[in-house]
Amino acid sequence: KNEVEQSPQNLTAQEGEFITINCSYSVGISALHWLQQHPGGGIVSLFMLSSGKKKHGRLIATINIQEKHSSLHITASHPRDSAVYICAVSSYGGSQGNLIFGKGTKLSVKP
């Protein structure tokens, strides 16, 4: 069993829909990261969370440390949100570079 599990693996949505991507992990963590990867490979860090909730524009990330679960929400989705979203964790006591990654969720938003 992977230490970081994401669901769903693939997600197709219509423009304007509310989207939720889930991440569950089985290790103690210092921080959880949500990353976005567009075709071509470039990765952008969206959020880093150690507790609670963060919001950037239409993106919201939440984490429940007790349940070892995080969600990434996209409100009013747009075709430009189409990308792979990757959840990654820094295990407790570990350093920021030593990340454990989920397999990613491929999101396609149709106009």
Add this chain to the structure above:
Amino acid sequence: KAGVTQTPRYLIKTRGQQVTLSCSPISGHRSVSWYQQTPGQGLQFLFEYFSETQRNKGNFPGRFSGRQFSNSRSEMNVSTLELGDSALYLCASSLDVSAYNEQFFGPGTRLTVL
């Protein structure tokens, strides 16, 4: 401020050869991490460097090595290339090794081994 740069962007090698990839971090960042991404295994941690010292290494064979220079630039080397080494190699930089620092990723080097 310039982002993380990686060179070369694309590379084709044959089995048995060796390859060196380069990563220049954002100015002022002292920590560099390397990752391998393949369709089968996804993203996997390779190494982490801080102040010219390797702090952590992932579960990869000894053919994978790296180093960091005094200006924080980093290189990774893969010797005796195998077909399975074909992957996107990404580096990321951050201010230091704190788990609470954001990482900034480079565009990656796509290595194809024939």
